[in-house]
Amino acid sequence: xxxLLQMTSLxxxxxxxxxxxxxxxxxxxxxxLQCARPKRLALARASAAKEAxxxxxASTAKEAVERGLAAFEAxxxxxxxQLFLRAQQLQPDGDEARAxxxxxxxxxxxxRQWQPAVDTIKRAVNEYDLxxxxxxxxxxxxxxxxxxxxxxxxxxxxxxxxxQQYVRLRSEAKAPFRLTRIIFLGGLAVGAALGLxxxxxxxxxxxxxxEGAPDLQETAQNFGINAAALGVLGFxxxxxxxxxxxxxxxxLREEALGRLQVSLGGERVLPLAAFRGTTxxxxxxxxxxxxxxxxxxxxxxxxxxxxxxxxxxxxQLAGEDAGEKLRQLKAEFAGGGGSSSKGFGSSxxxxxxxxxxxxxxxxxxxxxxxxxxxxxxxFDESExxxxxxxQKQAAGITAETVYVQxxxxxxxxxxxxxxxxxxxxxxxxxxxSSVRTKFTDGxxx
Numbered sequence: 001x002x003x004l005l006q007m008t009s010l011x012x013x014x015x016x017x018x019x020x021x022x023x024x025x026x027x028x029x030x031x032x033l034q035c036a037r038p039k040r041l042a043l044a045r046a047s048a049a050k051e052a053x054x055x056x057x058a059s060t061a062k063e064a065v066e067r068g069l070a071a072f073e074a075x076x077x078x079x080x081x082q083l084f085l086r087a088q089q090l091q092p093d094g095d096e097a098r099a100x101x102x103x104x105x106x107x108x109x110x111x112r113q114w115q116p117a118v119d120t121i122k123r124a125v126n127e128y129d130l131x132x133x134x135x136x137x138x139x140x141x142x143x144x145x146x147x148x149x150x151x152x153x154x155x156x157x158x159x160x161x162x163x164q165q166y167v168r169l170r171s172e173a174k175a176p177f178r179l180t181r182i183i184f185l186g187g188l189a190v191g192a193a194l195g196l197x198x199x200x201x202x203x204x205x206x207x208x209x210x211e212g213a214p215d216l217q218e219t220a221q222n223f224g225i226n227a228a229a230l231g232v233l234g235f236x237x238x239x240x241x242x243x244x245x246x247x248x249x250x251x252l253r254e255e256a257l258g259r260l261q262v263s264l265g266g267e268r269v270l271p272l273a274a275f276r277g278t279t280x281x282x283x284x285x286x287x288x289x290x291x292x293x294x295x296x297x298x299x300x301x302x303x304x305x306x307x308x309x310x311x312x313x314x315x316q317l318a319g320e321d322a323g324e325k326l327r328q329l330k331a332e333f334a335g336g337g338g339s340s341s342k343g344f345g346s347s348x349x350x351x352x353x354x355x356x357x358x359x360x361x362x363x364x365x366x367x368x369x370x371x372x373x374x375x376x377x378x379f380d381e382s383e384x385x386x387x388x389x390x391q392k393q394a395a396g397i398t399a400e401t402v403y404v405q406x407x408x409x410x411x412x413x414x415x416x417x418x419x420x421x422x423x424x425x426x427x428x429x430x431x432x433s434s435v436r437t438k439f440t441d442g443x444x445x
Contacts, residue, residue: 061092
């Protein structure tokens with residue numbers, strides 16, 4: 001957490017989380033100092049009696065901020081948060097309010113209170129003139145920056161970029177000369193249209209004849225030239241505009257894909273965008289049986305695929321198909337003899353349980369944004385199913401089982417019906433350590 005305070009009237013040293021020495025009176029600015037890390041976990045687990053003690057009262061916003069920083073340093077973000085909130089109620093000046101709000105957001109983050117942390121950062125940026133770059137570079141907010149709440153709030157912060165601007169920039173980067181062509185050819189088309197309007201009036205006068213009427217043949221020739229020019233220019237402008245709109249729709253779907261979340265076990269949930277630069281996700285959608293077959297088909301190539309950063313995200317589109325259920329029941333009856341479980345107990349043959357275990361998406365525990373895991377579990381499958389339905393419609397795919405292969409930069413490389421072509425992925429995708437990856441797969445975008 002950045003203390004956001006220099007040697008000022010708040011009485012903080014130019015070291016974070018210290019407040020015992022007063023500095024000279026000077027305008028308060030945003031410090032670039034990194035806050036001290038909370039002490040070992042043992043300090044955060046103080047005795048129950050100590051935790052139950054009431055927080056020391058603070059009579060000024062400066063005092064509340066100082067005590068909040070000390071509490072955060074001692075590994076007690078809950079107490080620090082209360083003090084930072086208290087500081088905001090004590091009529092702080094602009095610098096004190098900025099410090100209290102920002103440090104409150106850091107305390108919210110440490111407590112895994114994501115939405116309050118985002119709301120507080122937003123207020124610090126928009127109302128108290130906090131530079132967004134401070135929050136973007138603060139390592140204490142790294143966990144918050146991985147969250148979908150943060151990604152969605154960036155467009156509402158001063159200095160951030162909204163989705164429409166980002167999509168337009170990505171579209172222009174994909175075809176850097178397209179906008180120039182649209183402007184240039186569009187200007188020529190407008191000129192041709194004005195010329196055609198003028199020549200049309202002259203053509204009417206030439207057709208009417210009479211004294212002083214323009215030459216009919218020359219006027220008709222000029223009319224034809226301008227009409228042809230307008231048609232050709234209009235075609236190229238329309239083609240570029242259509243291409244631009246198509247690219248923007250693709251980018252919008254890719255950004256929507258990046259906001260879809262994966263569950264990593266416990267309460268840890270990250271958007272797929274957090275894996276950009278380290279992982280090439282392959283999304284597989286289908287019934288449980290189809291997912292099981294797709295994952296089984298990847299087993300011979302798993303080591304090579306992991307060297308290429310591939311992770312699979314199985315998404316079950318429908319319940320277990322009737323054929324698989326019938327096979328499981330037959331296996332249970334054959335293995336369990338006269339079992340009274342009627343095929344639904346755990347004492348039957350193990351074939352059905354093994355098939356279900358192989359098909360079920362397994363949560364990868366302890367995954368961070370820089371880890372590479374083989375299998376990721378889709379969080380809120382209804383969102384994934386909706387995105388897949390839109391992707392299938394855009395790609396013209398009607399099959400139930402589909403796959404989508406995503407690049408390191410979050411762009412969709414390929415999609416198709418049926419089981420993913422794992423062998424082809426091994427042939428086409430370079431290893432993460434390859435020079436080809438660095439130049440062709442969007443790392444660092």
